[in-house]
Amino acid sequence: MPALTPAEPPSFAQALHLVKLRTATERYMSTFPALSYDYAPNQPLSIARSYGGHAFAQAVWAASQGISTSNPDLHAHEANGYWTQAGFANRPFIYEATTLSLTRSFALCQVTARQPTTPSEECPFPESDADKELGPVAFVLTCSFKRREQGVGYGLKFDAEKYGDILRNDLERHPRHVYLRGPNGAGLIRLADFPSIDVRTPDLRGFNAGKKGTSHRRLHVYRASSGRLDLHPNILAALHAYVSDRAGLDVLRHAFGVDEFGVSGSLNHKIVFHVSPEEMEINDKAWFVQEMSSSRGGEGRGLIESRIWSPSGTLVATTVQDALFRRTQAKLA
Secondary structure, rough: OOOOOOOOOOHHHOOOOOEEEOOEEEEEEEEOOOOOOOOOOEEEEOOOOOHHHHHHHHHHHHHHHHHHOOOOOEEEEEEEEOOOOOEEEEOOEEEEEOOOOOEOEEEEEEEEEEOOOOOOOOOOOHHHHHHHEEEOOOOEEEEEEEOOOOOOOOOOOOOOOHHHOOOOOHHHHHHHHHEEEHHOOOOEOOOOOOOOEEEOOOOOOHHHOOOOOHHEEEEEEHHHHHHHOOOOHHHHHHHHHHHHHHOHHHHHHHHHHOOOOEEEEEEEEEEEEOOOHHHOOOOOOOOOEEEEEEEEEEEEEEEEEEEOOOOEEEEEEEEEEEEEEEEOOOOOO
C-alpha cells in the first residue's frame, strides 16, 4: 500500500518541521510532504512536482537552526534561493547548513537541499530515508541574519485606494480556491491550500483591463486560518517567504499577454525583510497584502517583483524572483 498524506492538514510548524540528523555536519530532514498541485489529505503521496515555496521557506528555517541556538537575537534578514532541480512531493528534503560568517550582529549561512532518488514508503517520512542514495542538489539558499537596531526610518505606505473597492470591503469575499492553466496549457490546476494560512486572490480583471507588461498587477491577501500563530521569529519569517512564491508565474503569463505557460519555472527567488519579527506576526483578524508585478521580461525569462504590506500598510518585505518563461512552440503540420 502506498504511503498516504496526513489525514488532517498539518499546521505550518508541522509542515516545516525538521529532524536533526545524527551526522558530523549540520544536516536536517523534512518529515511532512511538500505541497503539490494535486495534494489532498489521506491520499497517496503525489508524484507531481512540489511547491517551490516549501523548499525556500524550509531552507530558511534550516539555516536558522544553528544560528538561533548560539545567537537567539539574530533574526532572518535576507534569503536568496536557487532551484537547480525540480522537487518531488513524495520524498523528504535533506538540508545541509553551513555557517559562512558569524559575528555578534550578523550571520551568513548557506543551505543545500537534496532528495532521495526513490519515493518514501511512509508518511511522516522516517529518518531512515536520509540513508538512501540522494540525487543532485535541487535547491541552494544563502540566508543572512541580523540583530535588531533602533534608529530613524522612512518608507512607502500601501496605497489601497488605487484599487477602489477591491480592498475596501470584507476581504473574505475574495476566493480562496484559485485555478490556473496547467503546464503547457493542459487543463486547470487548483492551487493547494496552505497550512495554517488563509490566502485569498482578489479579482483584478477590472483594474487590469487593457494593462499588460509592466502595468499588470496581482494581489494576494493572507492571514492565519485560526487564531494567532505562535511561531519562532525565524519560522515566522519563513511563513512570509512561503506565501511569497505563490502563483508568481501567472504574473508573467499576463505580463507577456499569453494564454499558456509553455516552458516555465523559477530560477531564483530573493526576499528581504525590512522589519522586526513583531511586525510580521500573523493572526486571523488582520490581512497582509502581497502586491505583485513584473518590470522586465525577455530572453526566455521574466522578473517578478512583489511588496508585502502589513495590515497597517507598512512595507515588511520585498521579493524579487527571476523565472524561466518560454512560449509553447507551435506544432508543425
